[in-house]
Amino acid sequence: MAAWWSKQRKKMKPEVAAKTKRSVPSGLFQKCDECGATVPSEQVKEALWCCPQCGHHFVMPTAERIKITVDEGSFVEADVNIQPEDPLEFRDSKRYADRLRSAQKQVGVADAFREGRATLGGRPVSIGFFVFEFMGGSMGSVVGEKITRLFERALADRVPAIILNASGGARMQEGILSLMQMAKTTAALARLKEAGLPYVSVLLHPTTGGVAASFAMLGDVIVAEPKALIGFAGPRVIEQTIRQKLPEGFQRSEFLLQHGMVDAIVSRHDMKDTLSRLVSLLGPEKQRARA
Amino acid sequence: MPPVIDTRQALDFERPIVELENRIAELKSLGGPQLEIEIRRLERKARQLQREVFSELSAWQKVLLSRHPLRPFTLDYVGRLCEDWIELHGDRAFRDDESIVGGVARFRGRPVMILGHQKGRGTKENMRRNFGMTRPEGYRKALRLMKMASRLGLPILTFIDTPGAYPGIDAEERGQAEAIAKNLEVMSRLPVPIIATVIGEGGSGGALALGVADRILMLEYSVYSVISPEGCASILWKDQKKVETAAREMKMTAPDLLELGVADALVPEPAGGAHRDPEAAADAVGEAIARELSALSSLSPEARVEARYQKFRRMGSFLESGPGA
Numbered sequence: 001m002a003a004w005w006s007k008q009r010k011k012m013k014p015e016v017a018a019k020t021k022r023s024v025p026s027g028l029f030q031k032c033d034e035c036g037a038t039v040p041s042e043q044v045k046e047a048l049w050c051c052p053q054c055g056h057h058f059v060m061p062t063a064e065r066i067k068i069t070v071d072e073g074s075f076v077e078a079d080v081n082i083q084p085e086d087p088l089e090f091r092d093s094k095r096y097a098d099r100l101r102s103a104q105k106q107v108g109v110a111d112a113f114r115e116g117r118a119t120l121g122g123r124p125v126s127i128g129f130f131v132f133e134f135m136g137g138s139m140g141s142v143v144g145e146k147i148t149r150l151f152e153r154a155l156a157d158r159v160p161a162i163i164l165n166a167s168g169g170a171r172m173q174e175g176i177l178s179l180m181q182m183a184k185t186t187a188a189l190a191r192l193k194e195a196g197l198p199y200v201s202v203l204l205h206p207t208t209g210g211v212a213a214s215f216a217m218l219g220d221v222i223v224a225e226p227k228a229l230i231g232f233a234g235p236r237v238i239e240q241t242i243r244q245k246l247p248e249g250f251q252r253s254e255f256l257l258q259h260g261m262v263d264a265i266v267s268r269h270d271m272k273d274t275l276s277r278l279v280s281l282l283g284p285e286k287q288r289a290r291a
Numbered sequence: 292m293p294p295v296i297d298t299r300q301a302l303d304f305e306r307p308i309v310e311l312e313n314r315i316a317e318l319k320s321l322g323g324p325q326l327e328i329e330i331r332r333l334e335r336k337a338r339q340l341q342r343e344v345f346s347e348l349s350a351w352q353k354v355l356l357s358r359h360p361l362r363p364f365t366l367d368y369v370g371r372l373c374e375d376w377i378e379l380h381g382d383r384a385f386r387d388d389e390s391i392v393g394g395v396a397r398f399r400g401r402p403v404m405i406l407g408h409q410k411g412r413g414t415k416e417n418m419r420r421n422f423g424m425t426r427p428e429g430y431r432k433a434l435r436l437m438k439m440a441s442r443l444g445l446p447i448l449t450f451i452d453t454p455g456a457y458p459g460i461d462a463e464e465r466g467q468a469e470a471i472a473k474n475l476e477v478m479s480r481l482p483v484p485i486i487a488t489v490i491g492e493g494g495s496g497g498a499l500a501l502g503v504a505d506r507i508l509m510l511e512y513s514v515y516s517v518i519s520p521e522g523c524a525s526i527l528w529k530d531q532k533k534v535e536t537a538a539r540e541m542k543m544t545a546p547d548l549l550e551l552g553v554a555d556a557l558v559p560e561p562a563g564g565a566h567r568d569p570e571a572a573a574d575a576v577g578e579a580i581a582r583e584l585s586a587l588s589s590l591s592p593e594a595r596v597e598a599r600y601q602k603f604r605r606m607g608s609f610l611e612s613g614p615g616a
């Protein structure tokens with residue numbers, strides 16, 4: 001459940017750091033983590049934050065992600081008034097309350113999840129997006145509450161649920177309450193599934209820890225972007241435990257596909273279309289469709 | 292008097308007490324009426340010292356107690372609380388993971404399904420049980436047995452005692468995250484009563500995989516946290532020596548969890564901890580489970596599942612101003 005994304009990353013052994021780090025394009029030019037090419041940031045953005053040379057998927061801003069995922073202008077955000085607090089009065093080198101404030105200021109959202117109603121190919125869905133920029137997308141009480149509401153809304157509206165996951169796992173600064181968000185969200189998902197409604201989980205880079213070990217790996221359909229890091233334990237923790245180097249491609253989307261843990265790898269360019277078709281094939285409206 | 296403990300197995304803060312007790316045992320073995328006054332004086336002193344030490348245990352000391360090598364494990368409780376225990380093995384897909392034990396038994400006359408993490412005594416058994424760190428097949432064995440219990444109407448009693456899910460290549464290959472997640476999903480909807488008792492270490496997702504219950508009981512010196520204090524110290528403080536601070540800041544002791552609304556009840560331990568009197572510890576656990584089981588049995592399956600949903604639904608702490616968008 002370790003939030004491997006934290007600043008500790010800087011101290012990681014170089015070969016691991018190189019593997020797990022993925023930069024967000026900024027400035028005029030961008031060096032590709034994968035092929036090493038230096039490409040104009042403008043071109044990267046036009047290619048949906050992918051490398052124009054090799055197709056490598058960069059981490060992209062969540063606000064842009066929302067735009068390219070749902071029907072244009074259809075996202076109506078819900079629960080925007082939920083704010084995090086500091087239930088444990090947690091303090092490491094900084095107070096958790098201060099970490100929250102600076103993340104809010106820097107990212108411009110209250111916490112690490114945004115959700116609401118939208119349409120995909122004209123069909124209504126209850127959809128949510130992890131904001132990885134906000135404390136590594138870690139799940140505390142606010143994220144857990146919003147995900148629970150997303151599933152409850154899908155049940156009330158009788159529409160499919162979709163989550164785009166990108167998270168280092170549970171938020172340590174909220175202690176056991178973070179762990180309990182795994183149970184809370186998953187219980188809401190279980191009710192949705194029982195009611196015969198579909199849930200599609202999209203795994204982005206990275207999806208690990210308590211988020212992987214709850215709703216992220218429980219999709220009726222699970223699709224992953226290429227080469228996303230997906231797993232329970234972070235690679236550093238595993239390396240330290242078993243004291244050997246991890247195999248090439250370990251815990252990447254392609255590895256999970258091979259081991260039967262995800263249904264498909266879908267490129268960012270095809271994601272919207274794939275999700276739309278899944279909603280149309282699996283959603284409650286399917287009976288009404290013409291033969 | 293509690294059983295004599297090998298001082299090498301005592302924790303630092305237990306050692307002065309254990310040394311006194313060993314001295315008392317020595318004097319007793321010598322016999323003779325002239326020693327009795329001295330023995331009684333030392334016994335008073337030992338009790339006094341134990342009260343002092345245990346009345347102000349730090350969070351980290353409780354972590355150490357929860358991991359005490361002599362602490363009663365799941366099978367110790369099963370042996371004392373149940374009759375007709377039949378252990379059931381395997382996930383029917385890959386392997387039997389011995390870091391989780393499961394089986395049917397009779398608890399106070401009533402057939403129940405029992406599941407618990409199982410640590411080993413000594414190196415050899417610990418290797419076999421992987422120090423209580425479970426792989427996917429262990430969670431899937433638990434899942435198989437929980438589904439069976441549900442179909443046959445057996446209440447489920449779980450015992451939580453794990454450092455955490457095993458972080459290894461093979462575990463990841465076989466879907467560690469999915470295995471844990473599946474247990475959470477299924478447990479949240481099972482119609483039978485589920486009572487989870489944290490008897491030692493409640494280590495993150497690996498603990499929760501047996502923990503989505505109607506009631507969560509915690510032994511007085513057990514702990515339950517999102518990450519180990521060692522992991523937390525290394526990530527947030529970048530300093531392995533900050534474990535005591537991390538243990539304190541995470542609020543992971545039984546009284547903390549009671550206060551945070553995660554644990555439902557705290558089961559008091561015998562003076563000096565469960566390992567000083569495993570029989571008394573098991574009695575207290577048995578009483579607590581029997582009480583909860585009787586209360587839960589009076590509810591309909593639908594009411595139980597709804598109450599379980601609401602119990603976890605309430606967990607968390609946030610602010611909300613005005614109506615949502």
Ligand SMILES: [Zn+2]
Nearest residue numbers: 032035051054
């Ligand atoms: Zn490239």
